[in-house]
Amino acid sequence: MDAGGGWLIFALPPAEVAVHPGKDGRHLLYLMCDDLGTTLAELKRRGVTVRPEIHHERWGNLATLVLPGGGEVGIYEPAHPRPEAP
Secondary structure: OEEEOOOOEEEEEEEEEEEOOOOOOOOOOEEEOHHHHHHHHHHHHOOOOOOOOOOOEEEEEEEEEEOOOOEEEEEEEEEOOOOOOO
């Protein structure tokens, strides 16, 4: 499916994989969720560090989770259409 602007998203219900060109040779990983606010509240309750709070983009709402080693992984609630799970 095309989420707009030619960015391809491969539907893998109930997940998806999007491949975008990176900047400065970096690759980013984003986890997807249905309700970002609820998911972040649960992760924080379990001691996960979230930085920054929810950030709004054209394609969805996102935040960054800080991994124990100091790395980061994104988490987002998509705004684009999503395929139904089989």
